[in-house]
Amino acid sequence: MRRLGNRVNLSTVLGLAVARLGRAEVRPGPRGLLLADGYRLPFPVAGAFTVGDVLVTAGRWDAHRPALLEHEERHSWQWFWCAGLPFLPAYGVCLVWSVLRTGDRAAANVFERRAGLALGGYREVPVRPLVPAARAALSRRRPRPRT
Structure with a gap:
């Protein structure tokens, strides 16, 4: 079901194009x-x-590690459940949320959590209060006045 769905939603076609652009060698793996x-x-x-x-x-x-393959396979299911390309902006929003909440791109990212943080080699990071984190993020983005 996943394999057919990811072909129909064109995400696997995009994956093959990305692999080709990156000059990767593609071979069959487990479970399609x-x-x-x-x-x-x-x-x-x-x-x-x-x-x-x-x-x-x-x-x-x-x-x-075999666990990384399991982690990445879970992401392939996420591509399926997001109907392909909508996965990219959804993942991006979750990545930004995670950085804002924890300072880490994966720790509070729902896609990484559901794929298994430890399986992907990620670590748990404590959540920080939202308002100070937002202030810190905004202060890093503002240009500093020259003296």
């Missing part, structure tokens, strides 16, 4: 996943990432 090894672009900054049913890494999937 596609494993892309040797990704060469600097973005996104991650040990691995998933687009549709394509799991991408700069290294080789054989060298990663």
Whole structure:
């Protein structure tokens, strides 16, 4: 079901395009996943990432912990449940929320939490009060007056 859905919603097609753009080598993986090894672009900054049913890494999937594959497979289900491309802005909003709440891109990101923080190599980070965190974030963005 996931595999068909991610092909129909074009997220796997996008994943194959991203892998090709990054000059990764794609091969069949378990449970209908596609494993892309040797990704060469600097973005996104991650040990691995998933687009549709394509799991991408700069290294080789054989060298990663099996738990990371499970974590990334859960992201492929998230692509399915978000009907493809809506996953990207939804993930972006959750990433910003996580940084605001914890200073970490994953700790309060619902997508990373549901994929298993520990499986993905992420750690728990305590939530910080919202108002001081927002003030801190805004003060970093404002240009400082020159003296």
